[in-house]
Each structure stands twice: as structure tokens, then as C-alpha cells.
Amino acid sequence: MIHGPDELLNDYKSQIAVTRDEKELEQVRVALFGNSGAMTNLIKEIPGLPKEERSDRGRLLNGIKQQLEGAIAARLGELRVERLADIVETEAIDITFPGPPLGQGHLHVLTQVRRQIETVLESLGYQVELGPEVETEWYNFEALNLTAGHPARENWDSFYFTPELLLRAHTSPVQIRAMQRIKEPPIYIITPGRCYRRDAPEATRLPYFSQVEGLAIDRALTVGDMKGTLLYMIQSLYGIERKVRVRPSYFPFTEPSFEFDVTCGICNGMGCKSCRHKGWLEVGGCGMVHPQVLRNGGIDPTEWNGYAWGFGIERMAMLKHDVDDIRLFYESDLRFLEQF
Amino acid sequence: MKLSYEWLGDFVDLTDVSPKDAAEVLTRLGIEVESLTLVDLSQIVVGKILEQVKHPKSRNDLWVHQVDIGGGRVQQIIAGAPNAVVGTLVPVALPGTTVPNGRLVKDMNIAGYKASGMLCSADELLLGDDHSGILILAGGTPGEPLTTVIPSQAIMDVEVTSNRPDCMGHLGVARELAAGLDRPLKRDFMPSFTGTANPPGRELVKVIIEDPDLCSRYIGGVIKGVKVGPSPEWLQRRLRACGVRPISNIVDITNYVLLEYAQPLHAFDLTKLLGAEIRVRRARDGEKLLCLDGVERELAGGMLVIADSQRPVAIAGVIGGEDTAVAAGTVDILLEAATFSGPSVRQTARALGLRTEASARFERGLPPELALAGARRAASLIAELAGGSVHREWPDVYPEPQEPVRVRLKPWVVDEVLGTHVPLQDSEAILIRLGFHVKVLGDGEWDVLPPVFRLDVTIPEDLVEEVGRVYGYDRVPPTLPGRRHDRWTPLVPSVDRRLDAARQVMAGAGFTETWNPALVSGRKLEALRIAALAMRVSNALSDDMDTLRTSLLPSLVDAVALNRDRGRNEVRIYEIASAFLARVGEKYSQPEEPLRLAAVATAGNTPDSGRAAFYALKSVLAGCLEGLSAPACTYQRGAAELFHPGRCAAVILEGRQLGYLGELHPTVADGLKVEGRLVAFEIDVEPVLANSRTPLAQPLPRFPAIDRDLAVVVEEHVAAGLLLAAIKESAGDLLESARAFDEYHGAQVPEGQKSIAFTLTFRSPERTLTDAEVDKVMTEIKLTLEKRHQAGFRV
Structure with missing residues (x-):
């Protein structure tokens, strides 16, 4: 039976309306507009019509074609919306179920803390300087006013290979080497690295540890500048609420010399069990570089002066991460290292 | 202290x-x-013992006391020490009182006898270490607080x-x-006391310093007719408070003055000094001295001793001898106040393993002026508390009297160094309070004379410190330095920051960073046969850290073992640190300290899992080099201690060997009781960083590529690397990349042969390649492989 155009229009319109998914709709489209589709066939008949009918017939069919195409496009839109709505409605998962282990390795916590320290001081214009861990007696002691027989030497009890060669007891030798290399101040450097002292291992100290020392040499530097630098560093690492105090102390290589303390992060300086009710935690030593040390580094102390400070990276990490035993850093127990 | x-x-x-x-x-x-x-002694009361009887029932030695505690009250108190005899005054803690050592006293019943309170020892009151008996008081009224006799202590x-x-x-x-x-000091440094008895001391005792380099002053105070006995309670109490045990009045006074003036003193029994002579000299080899602590010590040649005409009687600055010590019957004494060299005393004390209150002070270098002050103070106390007559004009050998060191200070330097303004009169007042003399010169500079006991002040900076610390560093405002610089060094990333690129790769591959001690066991390095260039510490703390490591690998293997012991089977760790290699033939020079990256990973205990782990680790190593923007390295069959000889590759970058990659030698893992296989690498990173180049963008390909796979069948011994080299050589410019991706042994290839599959990618930058073009190249490649390696091909 051959449908007339109007019948065809109505018939297919209702077919389009009842399609249930995009696939069915596609089948309808093919039945209409495919190579032997109903609409295609009607259009194919046009050239066989008498000349005067052709254009009316064409116009009529074209109108129907557009209506059907419009109906298909509209239905396609509806079906797509339904399909997407269905996806989001039916595919809920248990989001509390855990993901698989990532298997990512960890950076050592001392690397992380060292990196933070370097970043903070680089932002003030300090450069990292490195030096050998096996040092000469001169760089490790003599150049720093720690002459043989000096009563302070016992605080730097060292491991020796020969009377002249030892494991550096601090990174201060790097300061001397840097002065000799750079020659012309301004010098703003930090010297991170491993150090060694002949102390039996215990919870608070080890015969091997890591330090960062800082050195500034410029014109007319002051104790206030040193305090400001330490405060900037501590606040950048631990938060703006921290305070720093310097307490007079003694090191042969600085004059005046200080210990520097930081307010306890647990009690904010009020005093608690973890700071032994002092409110302050000892962090490191600092001072104005001794003029003889500047001379030993080849710097003229009448023209330049400077300040220096030093502290243990482990100590900083212990304060920051509440680690109570320094030995954990060097034991390589993954249960510890993976916490950071 | x-x-x-x-x-x-x-x-x-x-x-x-x-x-x-x-x-x-x-x-x-x-x-x-x-x-x-x-x-706090305010809760303790004075009690008087009225009666003391032995506890009749207790099996321990206990005494039952009736104690008058004032106001007509008598308490029954039981104690374990017998020294609270009838009539003595003692400290009593009544029930409900907490004794300074923290103990709460309660009513008790001991074997049928009521005990209402406690008689206290010095130890319990934290007045000293003595817990051998009840503290006997020198005075007091029963019932009064103990603080009427002994003030509360801090x-x-x-x-x-x-x-x-x-x-x-x-x-x-x-x-x-x-x-x-800012209060006056109530005591002058130099006591005015001097002896008056005749004849002059120096006619009674001769003092000779034979080694003036080690003893800059020796004073011998002569005091005759003393009465040795216990020292008064206040003096004993103060000694105990400072941790010193009271012995007798003479000895206690020398200790008291040591704790007061910091000048160590020693009292000899004058009559026991042979020849009435003191010689300060170095010990002779083999000389011995029975010391005050009852130990006989052999003296070494360099040690400074005090001798009489015959023998050593004291080890200078460390400890006295028993034979010449003040004892109960001593009447005449020689009071030594001397100044010994700090380093010499330290060396002697160390050599003897004997650190005393005296040596701890001498070690720091005492000013010779202190000796006289201490001697005078002690002599006056002896005269007061032990009687005796102090002779005038003591021997005082002082060859080079201490020279005053004047320091010139530009007082405005104080402000310049501190970074805050300290008024000149404040600076001056502070120095004066500390005992300095300040003379203001015409040009405004100060001529400052430090007190005789301050040998540490020699330069203007020392004076700035004196002012600063009394003025208060809290009053110095924090500032950041900043000025116009006409010279600077641009920021160069530190080696450690540059290596973060490698750390990132390691972390992504599941490796956790470790920091291991550089000091390891030398014996172990020897057992591993990597000790040839090891540097051994001459004064190690222990055998297991006596040598600097020559490789990071043993530490990492130990760490694997530790984690295995603690229940972790799969371990992937690495470290970035220096190894230490002595320079051959230069025994006394600084070693090479190559910075290394080393990694260890565990694998299953089969040849195949070791092999798979090797290739996996090879990719990690390649990833690190790529992360560091270095060119790709090449591998050659290598041989190194620690590595499996059949599974070891030398890693080569731009013709230079960086280190090794491989499976660890089975003995390495076995020796450490690690089950399964370990793969590892260790490379020098400095040459990698030196070859690091900023990556430059390459144009993206505009034409499609053609991929071809090629399965090459060769003899078992032919390495994939050789085949790959042949492929690359014969392929010409159109070959973009070639990679081996599979190795096959089995039914499809003849016995003794293997099949290696390669994937090849061809591309031209100028046009779309045709299959025919690629076929031509493939034919060329196959010909070369046949010719060079007798290769066959699987389809």
C-alpha cells in the first residue's frame, strides 16, 4: 500500500514519538531517509511526475521532510536527556570503599625540613654552599679560634683519621671556605650538611647529625639584623605566632655569642611539660662573627662585619613533627619514614 | 654546677x-x-630526742624514739638509723607533712609500735646526698619550724x-x-686578711716550680696549730647543697672556697712533706701515687705533679695524695693555692679518667690573681673555724705576674654592633658594675681595664657583649638587613634542589628516601671486599661505626634487613649521600667524597623475579637520568663486588662510568639473612648533573608513523643491545625508534636459541611513508642481522 504524503507524515510522527532509545530512533530514520526509505522513495518519484506537478510536489515533500527531520531531532534530544538522566540516577557507587594503594615513595623528613629551610633563606638572598665532610684541623678548629687546648674544644669532640684530618664537627668550615672563595662581600650563604661529634648515641643526640649554618657578611650588620633574620626564618617555618629570643652564651668564633630559643609551640611560651615549663625551646647558637675569624677567611674586619648562626636539622624536624627520639631519623624504619 | x-x-x-x-x-x-x-623546710619542725630504745620485735634494726616537739607534746617516732641519740636536736616531719623529697608522712604501726612522724635525713630534706643517718641539728628549739635553724633552700x-x-x-x-x-656586691674580690705569725712562711717551706710553662703561680700558705674536727652545720649544709660531702673542717674549708671563689685549694699535712719542700714538676715514668680516693695511680711522664723532696704528693690540679693528706691528728698545714695550665690539667684528668671539681675549674684556665684571693679567704676561715696561727709572708712563686690587658673601646661601636641606642652612661655603668675600670679619653674613646679575674676580655667586641647582655638583648629590636648592593651573586639552585628531580622519580616509582649513617663497620666492609679505599677513624666510639662507607649499598641492605625483621617484605628504598674514597698514595689528604644516588629493591626468590626486578629498576634509573635532563646512559656487562656476576651492568654516561646496576650477589643478601633477591644501583650523580641540559622543544611530527614488529631468533649469548645497535645502524634515517619488548625461549625456537621481539617505528619528517618504503628498510635490517648475528626471524 502506498501512503500518501500526509499519511506518511502522521504515521511516522507517531512512530518517532514512541521510540524508546536512540537505536530505535535511528531505525525509524533509516526507514524514512535511508536509500530505500519511504521518504527517499517519494522523492525519487518526483522526476517521473509531469513537469508542472514536480515543483508543487517537491515543495510539499520538502515541507514534510523538514517536519519529520525536526521531529527526529527533537526526539533525539529527549532520548539523550533521558539516557544521561538514567546514567546519573542508576550508577551510584560506595564512595566509602578505599582506593588501591598508590605505592608512592616518601621523601625523608630531614630532606623535607632541609628543603623548607633552604627555601626560606633563599628568599632572603642566601645561597647554599657545600663543603667536604672530612676536614682539616685548620678549617674545623684553628680558623674558628678553636685552637688546640682551648677549653671549649670539648664541646666539639671529634673523630680523627690522623692528627690533621677529621670528620667535621660542624659545617662552619664551609663558612671559611666560602669566604676564601668569594673574597668580596656581601656574602649571604647557608651551609647545610652532615656533621660528626664523638657523642654516644642516645634519644637526644647522635655521633652523626645534620646542620644548617647561615653566614651574612656585609657592611654594618647588627645584632638586631641577626635577630630579625632568625625571627623571619622561624616564623616562616613554624608560624607567625612564634617568638625568638637570644641568650648570651659563648663560642670562640663569634663575639658576642648567643643561644637562640623559640617559644614552645604547644603552650605558646606559657610553659608546659614538653618545654620543661620554660616556655622556650633551645634551637641553636648564633653571634656576630669574631674579627679573627673574618681575618682567617681573608675578609677585612675593619671594613666588613657579619653574623652567623647554626642549628641541627634533626632538632628542627623534632620540633616541627613532634619526634621524641633523634635515632629514628637514621634507622630507616619505613613505618617511621612513611609518616611524612 | x-x-x-x-x-x-x-x-x-x-x-x-x-x-x-x-x-x-x-x-x-x-x-x-x-x-x-x-x-621548702617551713613544714618541718625541730624535735628533741628524749628517749631512744631498740625496737624489741622488728627483725630489722629499728629504734623507737620519744621526741619532744614543743608545747609539751611528745611523739613516738621509729627510725632506722641509730644516730639520733638522747638529747640531740633533729628535723621532724609530723603526720600529714610532705617531706621535700616528695614523701607524705602518715601515722603508721610498725610491728606493734605506733609511729607518728618521721626523723629526717639530709637526703630526705634535699639538703645533700647523705642518707646514712638522721640529720643532727646544731641548735634550735623543739616545736619551732626548721627554718629557724636552716633557711629554706633553692x-x-x-x-x-x-x-x-x-x-x-x-x-x-x-x-x-x-x-x-643593679645592686652593690657586698664582697671585695681580694680579702684583706693576711697572716701575722712568725717566722715568715717562706722560711718554713721552700717552693720550687720546675715547669713554669705548666704552673704560673704557686702559693703555699703556712698555718700551724689547727684543730681538725667537724665543720659547723651551716658550712656542711652549703657543701651538701652543692653536692660535696663534708669531711673535716680543714678539707671542708678548701672545698668551700673552691665553691665560693672558683679557686681550687689543697691542704697538706705540713709535717708529712719530706724536706719541707714543694716541687712542681713533671712526673717521672713509673712514679705512683696513692690518691685521696684510695686508688693508687701510675703517673705518666708528662703529667704535672706536686712533689716534696722525695716523691709526688699530689697530681697537680686533679687530686691530692693520701699520705700527706690532712687527717684527724694534723696540726700544721700547708695550704696550696696554685695556677696550673688548663690544657695540661685536662690532658692529665682525661688520661686518668678522673674529672674533679678542681680539674673542671683549672681546665678553663684560671687567672693567677685568683690564687691569692682564694688562699687568703681559706686562711681566714681556717683561723676562724679551726684555730691555728697563720704565718706571714707565704712562699708565693709567681715568675711572670699577670699583665693587665687594657682594651680601647669606641663607645659608639656598642650601638653600631647591637643595632639599638644604649646611652653612654648606661654602658659605662654596666662595665663598672661588672668590675671594669673605665677611663674616658680626650677623643671620646674609652680606655677600659677589665678586672683581674676576667682574662676572657681582650677586644672591643668583648666589651660590647658585656654591655649588651646586661643592658638586655630583648631590648634590641629585630630588623632585616637591607641595603643597596652594587654586587651580587645570582641564585644558583643547590645540588640538593637539582636532585629533587631524581627524588620525584624515585617517589613515583615507590622508593622511600632514607638517611643512613656514614660511619659503618670496617670489618663488614672488609668482608664485602669494598674496604680498599676505606678511611678508618682512629678514635671510634665502637666497632660498628669505625669506618667511612665506600658505598651506600651496605647501609641500604641493612635497612632492608631491618624492615624485613619488622614485618615488611617489600622494601624499596634509596639514599642520596656521599661515599668516601681515600686517595690512593695520599694517606693524609682529604678523601674523594663523590655524591651518590643508590637504591635497593626486594624481589622474589627465583631467577625470574630477580631478572624482572633488574629490568624494572633499570627503568627507574633511566627515569632518574631523564628527570635530571641528562642524556640516556648505556650499559655494559660489568663486574663489581656486591653484585651478581651474571646480572651486573656498568652504567655509562657520555663515555664515563657512573656506577653499577644489578642484582646483588647472593652472598650479600645471604650474609644479612635477607630472604629473596635484591636488585640495586649506585651511581655518581655529579657527572649526571654536569651533563644535564635544559630540554629544547622538538617540532611535533606532521606525518603518520608506521610501526613494525620484528622477532629475531639468535643464539642464546647474543645480547639484545647488540641486535639493537645493528638495527639502528642498518635502518637509516627513517627509523624513528626501536625497542626490545619481549624475550622468548621455548618450543617455537630451537634449543640454545632465543627469540627477541623488537618494535620499530618509522617516520619521515617530509612525507607520509608507504609500506613499500618501510618493507625495503626492513629487508635491509634483516640482512644485516643475518649476516652479523646469524639471526633467523619468526613470523
Whole structure:
């Protein structure tokens, strides 16, 4: 039976309306507009019509074609919306179920803390300087006013290979080497690295540890500048609420010399069990570089002066991460290292 | 060092300064108070023993006392010590009282006898270490608080820096405290006391310093007719508070003056010094001395001793001898006040393993002027407390009297160094309070004379420190330095920051970073046969850390073992640190310290899992080099200690060997009781960084590529690397990349042969390639492989 155009229009319109998914709709489209589709066939008949009918017939069919195409496009839109709505409605998962282990390795916590320290001081214009861990007696002691027989030497009890060669007891030798290399101040450097002292291992100290020392040499530097630098560093690492105090102390290589303390992060300086009710935690030593040390580094102390400070990276990490035993850093127990 | 707050009060008025305040002031001045022990005696009362009988039933030695505690009340109290005899006055803690050592006293019943209170020992009251008996009081009224006899105590444990030997005694610390509080010091440094008895001391004893380099002054105070006995309670109490055991009045006084002036003293029994002579000389080899602690010590040649005409009688600055010591019957004494060289005393004390109150002070270098002050103070106390006549004109050998060191100070330098304004009159007042003399010169500069006990002050910076610490560093505002610089160094990323690129790759591959000690067991390095260039520490703390590691791998393998022991089977770790290699033939020079990256990973215990782990680790290593923007490295069959000889590759970058990659030798893992196989690499990173180049963008390909796979069948021994080299050589420019991706042994290839599959990618930058073009190249490749390696091909 051959449908007339109007019948065809109505018939297919209702077919389009009842399609249930995009696939069915596609089948309808093919039945209409495919190579032997109903609409295609009607259009194919046009050239066989008498000349005067052709254009009316064409116009009529074209109108129907557009209506059907419009109906298909509209239905396609509806079906797509339904399909997407269905996806989001039916595919809920248990989001509390855990993901698989990532298997990512960890950076050592001392690397992380060292990196933070370097970043903070680089932002003030300090450069990292490195030096050998096996040092000469001169760089490790003599150049720093720690002459043989000096009563302070016992605080730097060292491991020796020969009377002249030892494991550096601090990174201060790097300061001397840097002065000799750079020659012309301004010098703003930090010297991170491993150090060694002949102390039996215990919870608070080890015969091997890591330090960062800082050195500034410029014109007319002051104790206030040193305090400001330490405060900037501590606040950048631990938060703006921290305070720093310097307490007079003694090191042969600085004059005046200080210990520097930081307010306890647990009690904010009020005093608690973890700071032994002092409110302050000892962090490191600092001072104005001794003029003889500047001379030993080849710097003229009448023209330049400077300040220096030093502290243990482990100590900083212990304060920051509440680690109570320094030995954990060097034991390589993954249960510890993976916490950071 | 322990300090008694009560004692400090002798020298500076502390009426409205609590022990805590005083501790705070001292800490801010640079004498760090590490702990403060408060001993509150106000709850303890004085009791008088009316009756003492042995407990009839107890099996332990106990005594039952009836104690008058005033107001007509008598308590029954049981004690374990027998020394609270009838008539003595003792400290009593009544039930409900907490004794200073923390113990709460309760009513008790001991074997049928009621005990209402406790008789206290010095130890329980924290007045000393003595717990052998009840503390017997010198006076007091029953029922009165103990504080009427003994004031409440505060003991500070202080840390004195090594430049301040003058603060190793109460007087020096009190001077600091007085300056900090801006109060007068109530005691002059030099006591005015001098002896008057005849004949002059120097006619009675001869003193000769044979080694003036080790002894700059020797004073021998001559005091005759003393009566040796116990010292008064207050003196004993102060010694105990500072941790010193009272012995007899003479010995106690020498210790008392040591704790007060920081000048060590020694009293000899004058009649026992043979030849009435003192010789300060180096010991002769083989000489021995029976010391005061009852130990006979053999003296080494360099040690400085005090000798009489025949034999050593004391080890200078360390300990006295038993034979010439003051004893119960001693009547005449020689009081030694000397100045010995610090390094010499330290060496001797170390060699003998004997650190005493005296040696701890001499080690820091005492000023010779202190000797006279200490001698005079002790002599006056002896005269007062032990009787005896102090002779005039003691021997005092002092070849080179201490020269005053004047320091020129431009006083405005104080402001320049501190970074804040300190009024000139404040600076001057501070220096004067600390005992300095200040003379203002015409040009405004100051001529400053430090007190004789301050040998540490020699340069203007020292004076700035004196002013600064008393003025208060808290008053110096923090500032950041900043000025116009016409010279700078641009920021160069540190080696450690550059290596973060490798750390990132390692972390992504599941490797956790470790930091391991550089000091390891030399014996172990020898067992591993990697000790040839090892540097051995001459004064190691222990065998297991006596040598610098020559490789990071043993530490990492140990860490694997440790984690296995603690229940972790799969371990992937690495470390970035220096190894230490002695320079051959230069025994006394600094070693090479190559910075290394090393990694170890565990694998299953089969040949195949070891092999798979090797290739996996090879990718990690390649990833690190790529992360560091270095060119790709090549591998050659290598041989290294620690590695499996059949599974070891030398890693080569731009013709230079960086290190090794491989499976660890089975003995390495076995020796450490690690099950399964370990793969590892260790490379020098400095050459990698030196070859690091900023990556430059390459144009993206505009034409499609053609991929071809090629399965090459060759003899078992032919390495994939060789085949790959042949492929690349014969393929020409159109070959973009070639990679081996599979190795096959089995039914499809003849016995003794293997099949290696390669994937090849061809591309032209100028046009779309045709299959025919690629076929031509493939034919060329196959020909070359056949010719060079007798290869066959699988389809």
C-alpha cells in the first residue's frame, strides 16, 4: 500500500514519538531517509511526475521532510536527556570503599625540613654552599679560634683519621671556605650538611647529625639584623605566632655569642611539660662573627662585619613533627619514614 | 654546677628577689639555669630526742624514739638509723607533712609500735646526698619550724660557658647577679686578711716550680696549730647543697672556697712533706701515687705533679695524695693555692679518667690573681673555724705576674654592633658594675681595664657583649638587613634542589628516601671486599661505626634487613649521600667524597623475579637520568663486588662510568639473612648533573608513523643491545625508534636459541611513508642481522 504524503507524515510522527532509545530512533530514520526509505522513495518519484506537478510536489515533500527531520531531532534530544538522566540516577557507587594503594615513595623528613629551610633563606638572598665532610684541623678548629687546648674544644669532640684530618664537627668550615672563595662581600650563604661529634648515641643526640649554618657578611650588620633574620626564618617555618629570643652564651668564633630559643609551640611560651615549663625551646647558637675569624677567611674586619648562626636539622624536624627520639631519623624504619 | 641561692645572698641583697627571679636574671645574662630545685623546710619542725630504745620485735634494726616537739607534746617516732641519740636536736616531719623529697608522712604501726612522724635525713630534706643517718641539728628549739635553724633552700643547676672560669663559684655568679639587678656586691674580690705569725712562711717551706710553662703561680700558705674536727652545720649544709660531702673542717674549708671563689685549694699535712719542700714538676715514668680516693695511680711522664723532696704528693690540679693528706691528728698545714695550665690539667684528668671539681675549674684556665684571693679567704676561715696561727709572708712563686690587658673601646661601636641606642652612661655603668675600670679619653674613646679575674676580655667586641647582655638583648629590636648592593651573586639552585628531580622519580616509582649513617663497620666492609679505599677513624666510639662507607649499598641492605625483621617484605628504598674514597698514595689528604644516588629493591626468590626486578629498576634509573635532563646512559656487562656476576651492568654516561646496576650477589643478601633477591644501583650523580641540559622543544611530527614488529631468533649469548645497535645502524634515517619488548625461549625456537621481539617505528619528517618504503628498510635490517648475528626471524 502506498501512503500518501500526509499519511506518511502522521504515521511516522507517531512512530518517532514512541521510540524508546536512540537505536530505535535511528531505525525509524533509516526507514524514512535511508536509500530505500519511504521518504527517499517519494522523492525519487518526483522526476517521473509531469513537469508542472514536480515543483508543487517537491515543495510539499520538502515541507514534510523538514517536519519529520525536526521531529527526529527533537526526539533525539529527549532520548539523550533521558539516557544521561538514567546514567546519573542508576550508577551510584560506595564512595566509602578505599582506593588501591598508590605505592608512592616518601621523601625523608630531614630532606623535607632541609628543603623548607633552604627555601626560606633563599628568599632572603642566601645561597647554599657545600663543603667536604672530612676536614682539616685548620678549617674545623684553628680558623674558628678553636685552637688546640682551648677549653671549649670539648664541646666539639671529634673523630680523627690522623692528627690533621677529621670528620667535621660542624659545617662552619664551609663558612671559611666560602669566604676564601668569594673574597668580596656581601656574602649571604647557608651551609647545610652532615656533621660528626664523638657523642654516644642516645634519644637526644647522635655521633652523626645534620646542620644548617647561615653566614651574612656585609657592611654594618647588627645584632638586631641577626635577630630579625632568625625571627623571619622561624616564623616562616613554624608560624607567625612564634617568638625568638637570644641568650648570651659563648663560642670562640663569634663575639658576642648567643643561644637562640623559640617559644614552645604547644603552650605558646606559657610553659608546659614538653618545654620543661620554660616556655622556650633551645634551637641553636648564633653571634656576630669574631674579627679573627673574618681575618682567617681573608675578609677585612675593619671594613666588613657579619653574623652567623647554626642549628641541627634533626632538632628542627623534632620540633616541627613532634619526634621524641633523634635515632629514628637514621634507622630507616619505613613505618617511621612513611609518616611524612 | 650547683649553686645555693642562700649562699648567693651572702654577696648580693636578694630580699625581694625570688629564686625563680634570680634564675631568670642569670639566664638572661648568659649563665643558663638548667633547673631550679626549691626545698621548702617551713613544714618541718625541730624535735628533741628524749628517749631512744631498740625496737624489741622488728627483725630489722629499728629504734623507737620519744621526741619532744614543743608545747609539751611528745611523739613516738621509729627510725632506722641509730644516730639520733638522747638529747640531740633533729628535723621532724609530723603526720600529714610532705617531706621535700616528695614523701607524705602518715601515722603508721610498725610491728606493734605506733609511729607518728618521721626523723629526717639530709637526703630526705634535699639538703645533700647523705642518707646514712638522721640529720643532727646544731641548735634550735623543739616545736619551732626548721627554718629557724636552716633557711629554706633553692639550688640552681647552672651551665657556665667555658670562657668564664670566674663564674665557677658563687662569688663570680653573685657579681653577675648584682650587675643584672643593679645592686652593690657586698664582697671585695681580694680579702684583706693576711697572716701575722712568725717566722715568715717562706722560711718554713721552700717552693720550687720546675715547669713554669705548666704552673704560673704557686702559693703555699703556712698555718700551724689547727684543730681538725667537724665543720659547723651551716658550712656542711652549703657543701651538701652543692653536692660535696663534708669531711673535716680543714678539707671542708678548701672545698668551700673552691665553691665560693672558683679557686681550687689543697691542704697538706705540713709535717708529712719530706724536706719541707714543694716541687712542681713533671712526673717521672713509673712514679705512683696513692690518691685521696684510695686508688693508687701510675703517673705518666708528662703529667704535672706536686712533689716534696722525695716523691709526688699530689697530681697537680686533679687530686691530692693520701699520705700527706690532712687527717684527724694534723696540726700544721700547708695550704696550696696554685695556677696550673688548663690544657695540661685536662690532658692529665682525661688520661686518668678522673674529672674533679678542681680539674673542671683549672681546665678553663684560671687567672693567677685568683690564687691569692682564694688562699687568703681559706686562711681566714681556717683561723676562724679551726684555730691555728697563720704565718706571714707565704712562699708565693709567681715568675711572670699577670699583665693587665687594657682594651680601647669606641663607645659608639656598642650601638653600631647591637643595632639599638644604649646611652653612654648606661654602658659605662654596666662595665663598672661588672668590675671594669673605665677611663674616658680626650677623643671620646674609652680606655677600659677589665678586672683581674676576667682574662676572657681582650677586644672591643668583648666589651660590647658585656654591655649588651646586661643592658638586655630583648631590648634590641629585630630588623632585616637591607641595603643597596652594587654586587651580587645570582641564585644558583643547590645540588640538593637539582636532585629533587631524581627524588620525584624515585617517589613515583615507590622508593622511600632514607638517611643512613656514614660511619659503618670496617670489618663488614672488609668482608664485602669494598674496604680498599676505606678511611678508618682512629678514635671510634665502637666497632660498628669505625669506618667511612665506600658505598651506600651496605647501609641500604641493612635497612632492608631491618624492615624485613619488622614485618615488611617489600622494601624499596634509596639514599642520596656521599661515599668516601681515600686517595690512593695520599694517606693524609682529604678523601674523594663523590655524591651518590643508590637504591635497593626486594624481589622474589627465583631467577625470574630477580631478572624482572633488574629490568624494572633499570627503568627507574633511566627515569632518574631523564628527570635530571641528562642524556640516556648505556650499559655494559660489568663486574663489581656486591653484585651478581651474571646480572651486573656498568652504567655509562657520555663515555664515563657512573656506577653499577644489578642484582646483588647472593652472598650479600645471604650474609644479612635477607630472604629473596635484591636488585640495586649506585651511581655518581655529579657527572649526571654536569651533563644535564635544559630540554629544547622538538617540532611535533606532521606525518603518520608506521610501526613494525620484528622477532629475531639468535643464539642464546647474543645480547639484545647488540641486535639493537645493528638495527639502528642498518635502518637509516627513517627509523624513528626501536625497542626490545619481549624475550622468548621455548618450543617455537630451537634449543640454545632465543627469540627477541623488537618494535620499530618509522617516520619521515617530509612525507607520509608507504609500506613499500618501510618493507625495503626492513629487508635491509634483516640482512644485516643475518649476516652479523646469524639471526633467523619468526613470523
